[in-house]
Amino acid sequence: MKKILVLTSIILMILLGVTAQAETIALGSDADTYIRGGNGPYGSDVLMGIYGGSYDFSGYLRFDLSSLGGIEITDASLTLTVTGGYLRNDTLVTGRFGLYALNNVAGNTPQGWDESTLVWETAGAEWTGVVPMDLTGARVVDMDMETNPNITETIVAGPGGAWDVGTTMTVSGSDLVAFLQGRVNDGGLANFIATNPDGALRAYGLASKENAVEAHRPILEITYSPIKHAFLPDPADDAMVPLDLTKLSWSNPDPNNPTDIITSDVYFGINDPNLYPLDPDHGLTLIADDITATEVNIPAAMLPLSASTTYYWVVDCTDPNEGLLPGEFWSFYVSGAPEIVADPAAAAKFETETADFSAIFTTDAVITTGWPKWYRVGDPDTEMLDSDTDVAITLDYDSGTGEYTSSLSIANLEAADEASYYCEISNTNGTTQTASTKLVVKRMLAYWPFDSDPNDLLDNYDGVATGDPVYAPGKVGNGIVFDGADDYITLPSGFDDFSAGMTISVWANPTSAANWARFIDLGNGEGPDVILFARFGTSNTLRFDFAPWPGAVDAADALALNVWQMFVLTMDESGNIVIYKDGFPVQTGTVTSLPPVITRTSNFIAKSNWADALYAGMMDDMRIYNYGLTADGVADLYSDVVGDYCREVPVYDMVNDDCKVNIDDFAYLADLWLDCGFYPDASCE
Numbered sequence: 001m002k003k004i005l006v007l008t009s010i011i012l013m014i015l016l017g018v019t020a021q022a023e024t025i026a027l028g029s030d031a032d033t034y035i036r037g038g039n040g041p042y043g044s045d046v047l048m049g050i051y052g053g054s055y056d057f058s059g060y061l062r063f064d065l066s067s068l069g070g071i072e073i074t075d076a077s078l079t080l081t082v083t084g085g086y087l088r089n090d091t092l093v094t095g096r097f098g099l100y101a102l103n104n105v106a107g108n109t110p111q112g113w114d115e116s117t118l119v120w121e122t123a124g125a126e127w128t129g130v131v132p133m134d135l136t137g138a139r140v141v142d143m144d145m146e147t148n149p150n151i152t153e154t155i156v157a158g159p160g161g162a163w164d165v166g167t168t169m170t171v172s173g174s175d176l177v178a179f180l181q182g183r184v185n186d187g188g189l190a191n192f193i194a195t196n197p198d199g200a201l202r203a204y205g206l207a208s209k210e211n212a213v214e215a216h217r218p219i220l221e222i223t224y225s226p227i228k229h230a231f232l233p234d235p236a237d238d239a240m241v242p243l244d245l246t247k248l249s250w251s252n253p254d255p256n257n258p259t260d261i262i263t264s265d266v267y268f269g270i271n272d273p274n275l276y277p278l279d280p281d282h283g284l285t286l287i288a289d290d291i292t293a294t295e296v297n298i299p300a301a302m303l304p305l306s307a308s309t310t311y312y313w314v315v316d317c318t319d320p321n322e323g324l325l326p327g328e329f330w331s332f333y334v335s336g337a338p339e340i341v342a343d344p345a346a347a348a349k350f351e352t353e354t355a356d357f358s359a360i361f362t363t364d365a366v367i368t369t370g371w372p373k374w375y376r377v378g379d380p381d382t383e384m385l386d387s388d389t390d391v392a393i394t395l396d397y398d399s400g401t402g403e404y405t406s407s408l409s410i411a412n413l414e415a416a417d418e419a420s421y422y423c424e425i426s427n428t429n430g431t432t433q434t435a436s437t438k439l440v441v442k443r444m445l446a447y448w449p450f451d452s453d454p455n456d457l458l459d460n461y462d463g464v465a466t467g468d469p470v471y472a473p474g475k476v477g478n479g480i481v482f483d484g485a486d487d488y489i490t491l492p493s494g495f496d497d498f499s500a501g502m503t504i505s506v507w508a509n510p511t512s513a514a515n516w517a518r519f520i521d522l523g524n525g526e527g528p529d530v531i532l533f534a535r536f537g538t539s540n541t542l543r544f545d546f547a548p549w550p551g552a553v554d555a556a557d558a559l560a561l562n563v564w565q566m567f568v569l570t571m572d573e574s575g576n577i578v579i580y581k582d583g584f585p586v587q588t589g590t591v592t593s594l595p596p597v598i599t600r601t602s603n604f605i606a607k608s609n610w611a612d613a614l615y616a617g618m619m620d621d622m623r624i625y626n627y628g629l630t631a632d633g634v635a636d637l638y639s640d641v642v643g644d645y646c647r648e649v650p651v652y653d654m655v656n657d658d659c660k661v662n663i664d665d666f667a668y669l670a671d672l673w674l675d676c677g678f679y680p681d682a683s684c685e
Contacts, residue, residue: 022074022225029218031115032061032208035123043115046212047083047205052096052196054526054610058127059194059206060109060118063220065180066188069254070231073181075172075223080194081216082158082167086205091163094153096198098144099171100133101179102126102191108139111189125593126193128528128547133193141179143171144197150175163204166216180222185232190220199526227253228325230264230315235332243304243336243364248313249295256321263290268298268313270306273329282314282329290318307336307365307429336429338363341403344423348440348500348573348627351413357421358407359434365427367395372406377420377436384408384421413441418497438597440500442627446491448605450480450620454489463489463605474620475507475564476641484512484616488607495522495531495600498571501628502595504533504544505568505637507620510561513538514613519567520622522603530609531595533569535559542579542587544569546595553589555579564620566638572628583638583645585631 033041034048036057042049048059065071078099082092090096104111109124120127126139133140145153151173158164183190196202207216232251235241252262267273267284276283288296298305305311310333317325342360349355359372374384374393384391392409406423422436446461448454452471454463467487471478482488506519515538523530528547536543542558558567558581568580575591605622606615621641629637635647646659655664676684 022223024075024221024223025068027063027065027220027222029061029209029220030064031113032059032218033115033118034059035118035120035127037120040119041115041117043118044210046208046210047086048194048208049086049203049205050097050194050196051087051201051203052198053201055201055203056195057203058196059208060113060115060123060191061194061208061218062111062113062189062191063218064189065184065222068184068188068224070227070251071184071224072227073177073184073222073224076177076180077170077172077221078176078192079168079170079219079221080206081169081218082163082165083205083207083211083213083216084165086203088203089163090202090204091161092155092167092169092204093162094145094155096196096202096204097153097169098142098146098195098197099151100126100140100193100195101143101176102140102193103138104183104186105137105139107137109191111187111191113191133195140193141175143173143175143179143192145171146197148173148175169206228322229253230317230325230327233313233315233330235330237328237330237332239332240335241305241332242339243307243334245305245332245334246298246303247295248298250315252294252317253319253325255319260320261292262325263292263318264294265289265316265318266291266296266313267316268302268311270309270311272310273312273314282312284312284314304364305334307334309334336365336427338367338404338425338427338430338432340425340432340434343435344408344421344437346437346439346499348442349413350442351415353413354409354411355413355417355439356407356409357423357437357439358405359423359425360403360405361425361432361434362403363425363427365429367404368426368428371424371426371431372404373424373426374406374408375422375424377422384410410439413439415441415443417441438497438499440497440626442500442625444623444625445495446622446624448622449477450474450622451478454480454605461491461494461603463491465489469606472618474618475509475566476621479507479509479618479620481618482606482615484514484517484614486614488614489605490607491522491603491605493599493601493603495603495624497597498531498595498626499573499597500626501570501572502531503568503570503623503625503627503629503633505566505629505634506533506622507564507566507641508617509564509619510535510559510615510617512616513540513559513561514616516608516610516612517615518604518606518608518612519615519619520603520605520624521608522600523609524598524600525602525609527609529596529598529600531600532608533567534608534612542567542581544571544577544579546591553577553579553587553591555581555587558586561617564618566641568629568634568637570628570630570634576628578631580634580638583635583642583647 033043049057051057107125126133143151145151154170156168158166209217230250234249266288268287269284271283273282312331315327338361344357347355375381390411394407396405418441420436423434447457469487470481518534521532531546540557540559542555545552571577577589578585579587652661655668
């Protein structure tokens, strides 16, 4: 809420001639580099390489605004300049330039990253390996003119054209100003990521701070005024706060003279100060007078705060040099609604099992009759009811902690129960909703026997054949034959949620070491959503991979030509991966994150989402699960086809390698009974 200035304060400011003079400053980057998969670091390079398409080399650059103190930014522009000496010098157009501003959120590249060590392997969660950046979870702010109407991009061509050295790209706009203001208020470091969102393989170099031509280095130009009032209120203006709030805090403006000390008067209460323009106390209660601290406790007499009430407060500062610096009017609303202590956690259970969710909350008012309530997310959301024999909802109270726990149980799970769920709690002051959480029902998602068609036996993911694949005797009944020229299978959309892990199994008899030939490729075209199980190049290595690239686990020399072999990939919900061949583990690995949960619309068997070779040979009995099979589960799959197999040779199977210790092994041992190697022989008696 903005303040209608107190009339006397306006007069005083006019008399004192106190005005905030705007000024413009040009800042050079204090760190810049670029990220290129499997290479780098490039922090000492004279340029940032920006490459589009599947290469996706992106520049990282940072500006330090912390020395400017408390400022209000009114205008800003970022200028980057094309330099020579890069892999390509393609024409710079707006469609080949994208800019993202890096927010200070958990998991992102730290704001103070080191340009001498930053490479794609150490970049944060905002980096997905391909453009665009991860736009979820407020990781970045999109500052590409092509997708953000609040951003302007201006290109000034170099002497020879927009591909030539000296070509500039200048980004400006209200969202840039807003981002920089936020970074000033949070440490002063402002990070940007320059990319090429064009899918074509176009590239150019942008000068870095190490560039020999000073005029070509990155420049951030900002117009600002020193803040002349208290700012950064906590609680934030218009915030909703709990009943137990007891403290107010803020930041003071910088004094006119660095040796001076700012003092503050704090006013607080339930009257709207906009209605008291001539009252020196703003219609509020003075709760702190002439203090140098930037926080104050709400007086005990005014606590506890009243539920469903709006409170107002203002901090008037005094600078010994400039006099009164009137503050803005701030407000917050005390809801009094229940407060969430713990949101429900995700669950992954097998069909027929029971899934349990719980939400913990506190409330200072009586819980409304009929609450808490649990909902299944949908269109619309559906309330879960105890009248359903498979649903149970309970509420328990812990007098020791003062916390309530509401639980939801869903018994006899089936695939249709897979969804997100949340809890709502209500009292006389309002209703509070927990975050939603996902229930994954662990099961086989698809099963393609390939006996006579590309259909899924579970009727979830029937395939459509392209080319003319034929069916011939395979490993289990018939199998499908791909010619490696134009044969492949397109699968329908889906394959979205592997948060509980995944399993891919297939019997394969490849006839060619075709370059990057796929068993299966699930994704949305060339990009970060792809999950692949494939040959590594033209080698005999079997690779499982997904973004951020490479999340690879490679089983070297696993692939053989012209023989049937069973490959199984398992990944559990912790990212532990095992690749099996013919019932035995041949490679293990660990990934730090699971594939992103997103609907995949470009899915193939025997074909890649990239321009890779098609698979040549036979496949049979392919399956996908939305969880990781155990080693015993893999052994069951293999033995169901080949029968009993020797999974682990007993130590004392010494004679005929029949995978068991029997009379033949005992006879062999008996024949060696009392054999002795001591010298002299008498020692053996």
